[in-house]
Amino acid sequence: MKVPICSFDAKTGVLCSKCEAKLQSGGITQDDVDASIKLSKVAGKSQEADKFTLLKGARVDDDFVLVLRGSDIMSVRTNPNLSERISKEFGQKVWFVESESSERQFLESLFHPFKIINVNQFWLPDGKVTKVIAAGRQDPRINVEKFKKIAKAVRNIELLVEFETK
Ligand SMILES: [Zn+2]
Numbered sequence: 106m107k108v109p110i111c112s113f114d115a116k117t118g119v120l121c122s123k124c125e126a127k128l129q130s131g132g133i134t135q136d137d138v139d140a141s142i143k144l145s146k147v148a149g150k151s152q153e154a155d156k157f158t159l160l161k162g163a164r165v166d167d168d169f170v171l172v173l174r175g176s177d178i179m180s181v182r183t184n185p186n187l188s189e190r191i192s193k194e195f196g197q198k199v200w201f202v203e204s205e206s207s208e209r210q211f212l213e214s215l216f217h218p219f220k221i222i223n224v225n226q227f228w229l230p231d232g233k234v235t236k237v238i239a240a241g242r243q244d245p246r247i248n249v250e251k252f253k254k255i256a257k258a259v260r261n262i263e264l265l266v267e268f269e270t271k
Contacts (some may be wrong), residue, residue, distance in 0.1 A: 106148040107158040111143045120158035131159045140171055147194050153180050153187055156235035160204060163258045168198040170255050175203045178214055204259055211260055212237055219247060222269050236265040243268045 108115050110124040110133065120128065127133045140162025148155040161172040171191075173181070173226065181188045181201045193200045202214045208244045209224045212235070220240040227234055235256070241248065256262040 106145065108144065109137040109159065109161065110141045112145070115141040116149070118142050134163075136164050136169075138162075140169065141232045143192070143194050144171070147187075150234060151187060151190065153184060154191070158234050161259065163255075163259050165200075165251065165254045168200060168251070169195050170259055171263075172202055172204045172259055175206055175210065175214075177201075178203045182217070182236050202255070202256060203257060208235065208260070208262065212256070212262075212264075215252060215255060216247075219244065232263060234263045234265055236267060237267055238267050240269050242270070 106112060106115075110127075111121055114120050114124050114254075122134070124129055124138075128135065128138060128147055140159060144154065144162075145155065145158055148157065157177045158174045159171060160174070163170045163172070169214070178201050181191070188199070189200065200215070202211060204211050209221070209225075212224060216239060222240050223238040225236045225238075227236065247266070252266060253264045256264040
């Protein structure tokens, strides 16, 4: 498994001087460190998780967001046992998103299992906004405020969500 800190540090839960310096300088965050250590525990018992590349971890409210590669997201989606095990280790709801990809792919992984119809970017006087049109009526399981916070935390996207109305 690849994580933002040394894999040895992730296993022992103690940072070496190099990683400690990265944390102090802001190169990595405490959330990255915590996510690395917890995910490493899962990887010790799961071959699938052991292949993961964790790019970033971010606490958003009471949830934890793990930014992984697209192929890792695929294995989580096709293996409910694995995502359950990870959520158990974290002791909170865990979101799995990919980010080394296009903005649309990131948003699709965020909205999963809900479908996105369209993604548009436009400029407002105070910056760029990304508008997502989600399929179907407003589903109560879609927590728009949470999606906005995650998009901001992980990719610095100002998100707007609208629902397709028929
Ligand atoms: Zn280290």
